[in-house]
Amino acid sequence: MTAASPVISVVLPARDEGDRVGATIASALDAAAGPDEVDIVVVDDCSEPGSRPGIADGPARRRTTVIRSDRHLGVGAARNLAARHARGRVLFVTDAHTRFSDGWDREALRLLTPARILSVTVRDSSSQWRGYGCRLVIPYMGTRWNTSLPGPAPHVHVASSAGTVLEHALFDRLGGYDEGMVQYGGFEPEFSVRAWRFGAEIVHTDAIEIAHRFKPEDECAAFVGPRRTAMVHNCLRFGTAHLPESMILEMVRLHALEFPDHIQAALTMLEQRGAWRRREELNASLPYDFAWFVRHFGLHDQIGRPVPAT
The missing domain is CATH 3.90.550.10 (Spore Coat Polysaccharide Biosynthesis Protein SpsA; Chain A)
Structure with missing residues (x-):
């Protein structure tokens, strides 16, 4: 160097x-x-x-x-x-x-x-x-x-x-x-x-x-398989940190439907790793909320509905 x-x-x-x-x-x-x-x-x-x-x-x-x-x-x-x-x-x-x-x-x-x-x-x-x-x-x-x-x-x-x-x-x-x-x-x-x-x-x-x-x-499937629970948890943590509260339950429902064998363990991890505390920290420290992000890009949800502000 x-x-x-x-x-x-x-x-x-x-x-x-x-x-x-x-x-x-x-x-x-x-x-x-x-x-x-x-x-x-x-x-x-x-x-x-x-x-x-x-x-x-x-x-x-x-x-x-x-x-x-x-x-x-x-x-x-x-x-x-x-x-x-x-x-x-x-x-x-x-x-x-x-x-x-x-x-x-x-x-x-x-x-x-x-x-x-x-x-x-x-x-x-x-x-x-x-x-x-x-x-x-x-x-x-x-x-x-x-x-x-x-x-x-x-x-x-x-x-x-x-x-x-x-x-x-x-x-x-x-x-x-x-x-x-x-x-x-x-x-x-x-x-x-x-x-x-x-x-x-x-x-x-x-x-x-x-x-x-x-x-x-085939390599992707072998890689993702053992990590699926972690990946579901990460999506849930991401949503818990940023989504309006009214959308969090819908997020959980979608993952439960797609990954029924992983959702319970992922939810347990979510609680153990302080997801709601993380949400509070971000809301207290970041100058813009998720509603601003939605307005900035004119976003709708994945089936075309307006994203609620709260």
Whole structure:
């Protein structure tokens, strides 16, 4: 690592990603207009010994800090840990299996402002499909990719999970990702809605493109299966934190219908992890309520009804 502080820190949690991590790091540095101003912070989130991050010797290793966790942190806590070790003024949050477009760092610095979060274009590395940030599905509290550029700003509800860029100071003011969530799922949408309610804006850009390895269907099913209860809990926590009270029961009902084998355990986790206390904290600290977010985007629920204000 050079003595000078980096300008941009790439924040990269990794669990059982092996050599994909090294390829991602190489891509970030090779595609950067100013690689000397970039560092990488990898959190090895309790990978199995044979699948720990593989990073080749040379410049990539010198510019990379690897933090090993001996317990499984989950996506949010791993990103937060990486951010605490990041020295850059700007954070580029991505995944362990991505490729960067040329000049990504130059474009990030050109487009960022202190109260702005960038959502970058995500391309499927095995096809021509592209995602332009995500929209929120209410009251289910899931997301759907935008498959065409949003307008007019172009603002998006939710930043791209494989490419979220913001100033380190803003990340700290927002409090990072919600560590009351567990394992996987829901972190980016909750962070994004909280950012909007804080007074930040999320702007999508097609000037930066990340090629992302999406899991094949069988691999995805094997990955999601053991994490389903956690994912249901995370959606419920997200909704409990932000939705009008009148919509929370509908959110629970939707998840109970879709995941009857997981809902009871997810509700138990919701109570144990202080979801209602989190709601009170956010309502007391954020200048905008969820009703403002709804008005700002002119949102309706997933079957076209107006979202109630309370």
